[in-house]
Amino acid sequence: MGRFTRLTSLMMLGLLVAKPVLADDLLSILELAMRNDPQLRQAEAQFNSAQQQVIQARSSLLPGASANFSESREASGPAGLVSLTPSDASRRYGVNLQQSLLNLSAWYDYQGAKASDQAQLLNFQAQEQELILRVASAYFEVLRAIDFLETRQQEEEAAERQYEQTSQREEVGLVAITEVYEAQAAYDLARNNTILAENARDSAYEALEAITGQPHPNLEVLSEDFPIEPVEGAMEQWTQEALNNNLTLLAAESGVEARQQVARARRSDHLPTVSLQGGYNRSESDSTVSSDGGVRSGGAFEGTSIAVNVSIPLYSGHAVSARRQAAEYDVVAQQEQLNLVRRQTRQEIRNAYRRVNTDAMVVEQRQQAIRSARSALEAIEAGYEVGTRNIVDVVQARQQLFRALRDHAEARYNYVLDTLTLQQITGMLTPQDIIDINAWLDEEAASAADGADTTP
Numbered sequence: 001m002g003r004f005t006r007l008t009s010l011m012m013l014g015l016l017v018a019k020p021v022l023a024d025d026l027l028s029i030l031e032l033a034m035r036n037d038p039q040l041r042q043a044e045a046q047f048n049s050a051q052q053q054v055i056q057a058r059s060s061l062l063p064g065a066s067a068n069f070s071e072s073r074e075a076s077g078p079a080g081l082v083s084l085t086p087s088d089a090s091r092r093y094g095v096n097l098q099q100s101l102l103n104l105s106a107w108y109d110y111q112g113a114k115a116s117d118q119a120q121l122l123n124f125q126a127q128e129q130e131l132i133l134r135v136a137s138a139y140f141e142v143l144r145a146i147d148f149l150e151t152r153q154q155e156e157e158a159a160e161r162q163y164e165q166t167s168q169r170e171e172v173g174l175v176a177i178t179e180v181y182e183a184q185a186a187y188d189l190a191r192n193n194t195i196l197a198e199n200a201r202d203s204a205y206e207a208l209e210a211i212t213g214q215p216h217p218n219l220e221v222l223s224e225d226f227p228i229e230p231v232e233g234a235m236e237q238w239t240q241e242a243l244n245n246n247l248t249l250l251a252a253e254s255g256v257e258a259r260q261q262v263a264r265a266r267r268s269d270h271l272p273t274v275s276l277q278g279g280y281n282r283s284e285s286d287s288t289v290s291s292d293g294g295v296r297s298g299g300a301f302e303g304t305s306i307a308v309n310v311s312i313p314l315y316s317g318h319a320v321s322a323r324r325q326a327a328e329y330d331v332v333a334q335q336e337q338l339n340l341v342r343r344q345t346r347q348e349i350r351n352a353y354r355r356v357n358t359d360a361m362v363v364e365q366r367q368q369a370i371r372s373a374r375s376a377l378e379a380i381e382a383g384y385e386v387g388t389r390n391i392v393d394v395v396q397a398r399q400q401l402f403r404a405l406r407d408h409a410e411a412r413y414n415y416v417l418d419t420l421t422l423q424q425i426t427g428m429l430t431p432q433d434i435i436d437i438n439a440w441l442d443e444e445a446a447s448a449a450d451g452a453d454t455t456p
Contacts, residue, residue, distance in 0.1 A: 023218040027438040029208070030135045030431065034128075036213040043127040050120040057113035060106035069093040094281030101276055101308070104268035112261030119254035126247035129429045131211075136420050136434065138208040140413045143221055145201035147409040152190070152197040155402040159187040159395070166391060179391040186395040220441035227440075228363045228415055231422065235353050238426060242349040245427030249345050252338040259334040263327040269320045270313050278306040345425065352422040359415035366408040373401040 034040065071091045100106065166183040169175045209215050231238070243249065282302035313320065377397040383389035416437060423429040 023220045024216045025220045025438050025441050026136065026139050027431075027434055029139060029212060029216060030132065030434050032212045032214065033131060033135045037131055037134075037211050039134075040127055040131050043124050047120050047124040051117055054110075054113045054117045057106075057110040060103065061100055061110060063097060063099045065098075066096050067094070068096070090283060090285040092281070092283045094279055096279035097277070099276045100273070102272070102274040104271055105265045105273070108261050108265035108268060112258045112265060115254050115258035115261055119251045119258060122247050122251035122254060126251065129247065129424050129427075132429055132431070132434060133417075133420055133424050135211060136437070137417055138204070138211055139219065140222075140416060142201070142204040142208055142216075142219055144410060144413045145197070145204040146219075146221075148406055149194070149197040149201050151402045151405045151409075152194040155398065156187070156190040156194045158398055159183070159190040162391070162394065162398075163187040175391070182391050182395065186399075222412065222416070223440045223442045225440070226412065226416075228360050228412070230357045230360045231353055235350060238353050238422070239346055239349050241428075242345050242426045243342065246345045246349075246425060247427050249338075249341050250427070252334070252341045256331070256334045256338050259327070259331045263324070263331050266320075266324040266327040269323065272310055272312045275309045275311075276306070277309050278304070280304045349422070349425045352418060352425055355418040356415065356422055359411060359418055363408065363411045363415060366404060366411050369404040370401070370408055373397070373404045377401050 069092070071089070073089045163180075163183040163186070166175060166180050170177055170180045205216070280302070281304075282300065284300045377394075377400070380389050380393050380397040384391070384394050420429060420433060420437075423433055
């Protein structure tokens with residue numbers, strides 16, 4: 001089913017990330033996020049709070065006990081005068097027990113609370129899966145931003161060299177001044193794109209830090225050998241798997257069960273309830289001397305009682321029927337919510353299935369696009385040297401090559417994230433998926449890619 005609890009995942013991740021590393025990898029960041037992410041901690045607190053509802057509902061079916069104690073003193077003597085005689089003193093105490101014998105309303109409320117608790121558990125597990133996807137998305141967004149910045153910097157450097165070479169050629173009369181202007185315009189545009197890419201990289205780092213609460217200036221990068229493969233299995237198989245195991249869908253089903261149980265409870269509110277009651281009571285009073293010289297004898301009295309109490313609701317101003325109708329409407333609303341989630345799940349799993357397969361084809365095609373763009377740039381540069389091509393052709397060909405590099409990197413990261421999304425929709429996303437991806441991260445490449453200027 002691919003489900004896990006926070007405790008299990010933390011134990012697994014703690015064992016796996018115990019080794020020291022020079023750069024942060026995806027697995028260590030996920031372990032840190034599971035301890036520090038505010039959204040998950042909030043969801044956990046809400047889940048723990050919801051569990052108390054089951055205890056409260058069960059309490060109506062369990063025995064109840066109470067104890068009581070009272071003491072009173074009564075002064076005696078003529079009216080308006082302060083009595084100098086001792087006053088009457090009495091004490092009463094006892095223990096009472098009560099046990100419900102028949103209370104269908106409380107029983108169905110308890111069943112509804114258990115179903116609601118199951119829904120909360122599934123929602124919390126869905127939040128754990130959502131955290132895995134959020135961490136992976138934030139991580140690869142940083143890598144995507146780094147790759148984009150690198151290509152922008154390379155494009156800027158190439159445009160700057162082109163501008164310098166064109167200026168030198170114009171000084172000796174080999175080209176017109178218009179080509180210098182065009183080369184300068186290309187360099188200015190490249191410089192502007194680099195500034196924007198630097199800002200995007202810094203923002204990506206901030207987004208990742210917001211999840212873990214710590215900066216991660218040096219990340220391991222995805223290996224060039226990372227396998228890109230189509231989805232195994234037919235679309236309908238994945239669709240059925242999602243309809244059976246999607247956590248949000250299962251939570252909605254438990255929500256329907258909870259509402260149905262509550263509706264049964266409200267329909268039972270007009271039925272008789274039977275309870276068993278018993279108690280022990282004792283009263284004591286002291287011997288006193290009255291104002292007329294008489295003696296009042298004291299003593300102790302005790303007794304036990306047991307009774308069966310039957311309560312039959314007769315009329316409560318239509319409150320019972322109103323609560324019953326409201327509960328039945330809640331069932332309808334929750335059922336429609338379930339239908340909506342089921343349709344959305346079917347749509348999402350099919351779209352995710354197609355995206356992964358499309359990503360696999362796009363990655364391959366963009367590799368070919370890089371080779372073609374590089375060959376085209378080399379040919380156009382050679383033509384420019386002999387005068388058959390102009391500077392505009394060179395600039396456009398260079399931009400096409402760097403665009404192809406960025407598109408290829410983007411396609412690879414899209415493939416990784418879409419694959420994780422596919423696993424999440426089917427309810428099978430676990431830390432093991434992160435472990436598998438983490439094995440393809442390259443620490444040495446991280447240092448080479450980030451260099452000294454990686455801290456936002």
